[in-house]
Amino acid sequence: MPSTLVHVAVGGLVGAALLGRWFDARSVGVALVAAAVPDLDSFTSTLLPGSHRALLHTLLLPLALVAVIAYDTQVRDPERSVIRGRWGTRGVVVAWVGVAALLCGGIFPDLFTNGVNAFYPLHDAFYSINGHAEWSSTRGFVQTFVELQPASSPPPTTETLHYSTVVDPSPGAEPENVERVAPLASSGTELMLIVLGAGVVGGRLFSERLRGRAE
Structure with missing residues (x-):
């Protein structure tokens, strides 16, 4: 499960890539915060069971923001x-970059690993885009990202699936000795993204400062 650090790192990469000449500490800060926003629903799961990965991870959130920004600016x-x-x-x-960071940094890392409730609350079901794609000398092209066969069981919902978080480790009341784990980096790939995001954003900020002094 990608940590908030991973989300923020990807959001920083999105900001560094898209902000162009408007890149500075304040503008990239908006991208970083936007990427972290979806994980705030981990705090709501104690009041609204199953809402983590649903309430603020729904694709309807960036869609609504796109509609609001498009109306206001266009x-x-x-x-x-x-x-x-x-x-x-x-x-x-x-x-616009903030919305892109929210979608690509805040929602996509979870969608492309162990799932989000993509259309909550209109449709209560968790989906994930996860699998592998390969070419085999005997089987040809093989992929498991999109399953063409009907699922043997319905997708999980907010009533049947609970994502463990440091705020809400398990469903229901927590025992006094419950272990609360806050993931930082769960794999080498996640650590790479954190280092890469910090390096790119830090490098851009440093280069912008040097350019400002030169001017």
Whole structure:
């Protein structure tokens, strides 16, 4: 299960890639925070069982944000646009990058590992895009990401699936001696992403500072 550090690292990579000339500590900070937002639903699972990986991991969240930003910046009169009126073109760019960081950094790492409730609350079911793809000299191209055969059992729902978190390690009441584990990096790939994200964002910030001094 990707840790919040992994989500933030991927969000930083998205910000570094998309912000362009608007990249600075504040704008990339928006991307980092946006990537961490979905994991806040780990705090709601104690009040709303099963809501982790559902409440803020639904794909409907970035879709709703896209609709709001598009209306404010593209449909609405430019003079009445909240984002343009307060932050100008820079604000529009940062807003779109924030949504991209939320989707790619906050939701995708979980969707592409052990799953999210992708269409919650309209459709209560956890889905994951996980498997392998390979070419075999005897079987040809083989992939398990998309299963063409009907599933033998229905996908899990918020009532049947619980993701263990440091806030809510197990369903129901916790025993006094419960172990709470906060994952940092669960694999070499996750550690690589954390180091890569920190290195790229740190490098961009350092280079922008040097360029500012030169100018």
